[in-house]
Amino acid sequence: MTTFSFEKLVIFGVGLIGGSLARALRERGGVARGGSIVGVGRSSASGERARQLGVVDEIAALEDDASLARALAGADLVLLAAPVAQTGPLLRRIAPFLDAATLITDAGSTKSDVIAAAREALGARIGQFVPGHPIAGRESSGVEAALADLYVGRNVVLCALPENRPDDVHRIEAMWRATGAHVRTMDGAQHDRVFAAVSHLPHLLSFALVEQILGEADSALKFSFAAGGFRDFTRIAASSPEMWRDVCLANREALVDELDAYMAVLARLRAAMLAGDGATLEAVFARSREARTGWLERGARAARPLDDLAST
């Protein structure tokens, strides 16, 4: 296994995800002697906060050419940890200052759109970009919430491109392994289908349930009787509206496919109810319960259970 260390890491967006990577690499020997971590953000206040907390060594200003050029000069690695919709603009801003030896990766929760934006922004240099997605999170966000062990036992998906050099992909793998994560690989389209099904669709469905109750004349009465089942089902509706707007738009193709398949299941259940077909209902419910229980049991035997994992 490749060991990983770098001289200079530049993180665009030092929040929970970027800050946790910085903390993890620092604690686990990923930063070479004399190496440094530079944080770049839109707001100098949040960058300053990251520096005060010791998460980054230096900060740079995205809007300032000289500051950005200094930040990127001689960088081994750039991590994009900003909302996915900013991938294209960020890479276009970075491109003029990018060394040929600098690798770029990202932490976006969708991949097809990120890859398309990167191809457009980087052109012939697309091989320098290795797309990634760490499956980790917490209910709190921002650099204050960053944890050195956020990625321990978590999955990180890499969606290597045909243009990536194998050695470069191995370096990004080694970086994530250094944080304690498990690295898994698949292509971008497959990634987007998987997460549309197990993450994006549940979020959409959860927001939609609250929206539906809100729209009814007796919504106050209904909320007053909502209990534990409703609470669990809608926990993910407490997630960031901006982030989920971006995810839904960025992954709309796979998400609409999953939504259509889901609505077909609902239509089947609806027909069974109207037909008084208890056998079909019970078979579906029993199959679901068994699959869900089996999934949970496999998770409990995994290196790190999901107990503290927020909506991802």
Next chain:
Amino acid sequence: MTTFSFEKLVIFGVGLIGGSLARALRERGGVARGGSIVGVGRSSASGERARQLGVVDEIAALEDDASLARALAGADLVLLAAPVAQTGPLLRRIAPFLDAATLITDAGSTKSDVIAAAREALGARIGQFVPGHPIAGRESSGVEAALADLYVGRNVVLCALPENRPDDVHRIEAMWRATGAHVRTMDGAQHDRVFAAVSHLPHLLSFALVEQILGEADSALKFSFAAGGFRDFTRIAASSPEMWRDVCLANREALVDELDAYMAVLARLRAAMLAGDGATLEAVFARSREARTGWLERGARAARPLDDLAST
């Protein structure tokens, strides 16, 4: 406020719900000096277990006319705490042995169907039946899981019938208040709409999500990446398939209405995604998050938060 005590309470189905009522009344002085609690079940083993645990004083056999007649003679109150689909058969079985002074109530999670079954089984004696629904539960079931404080701070809905005498309704209210519950009243149709929206529909949606993923070719891959959001969303898919089959059939009218309204919300979100309409998505998500957060904050200020409340 009426205080409540009785000489003889007969519980059909001494599991979590019936057993917890028995324990609560016993601990809180609801059983008069010399009074007794009789448990009636289909299996003599589970009844025997309830007696060994001290939850009931005596047991009777449903199939045995003499035993059932002895159990019901002079009873103040009968509680039906069996699955809702058994309401009609149970009441038909009870009717020939029912004293004119005995009140009957139930704990079923649907009400229109229970009321219809009771009207058919009891005929002119329908006034003796006061329909109810305690909103409480635990993940474990059976008489072993019964708790004296299961109902403390919980809502109990009573759906009094026009044929009920006000004094009889007050006695049932007083019984539930004696367990520490809050009693709220509404009619059966309203009850079923409320619980279709906040309980039955979320259960259906949760089962349906697992069913959909199971039906896809890459379901193993998808389950292997499911994380915290999926876990919370599908927690209620671990519920009893038999119980939820019965609930979906019993409350199908209200549930199909809610499902149709929900699918209309999904269709709106789908159209917004395809149109690239981020403003609509964000507005819906923000509104949902705010409503859900407000609901949770009101709950946290309530007498008893939902932390240990299973799917209900």
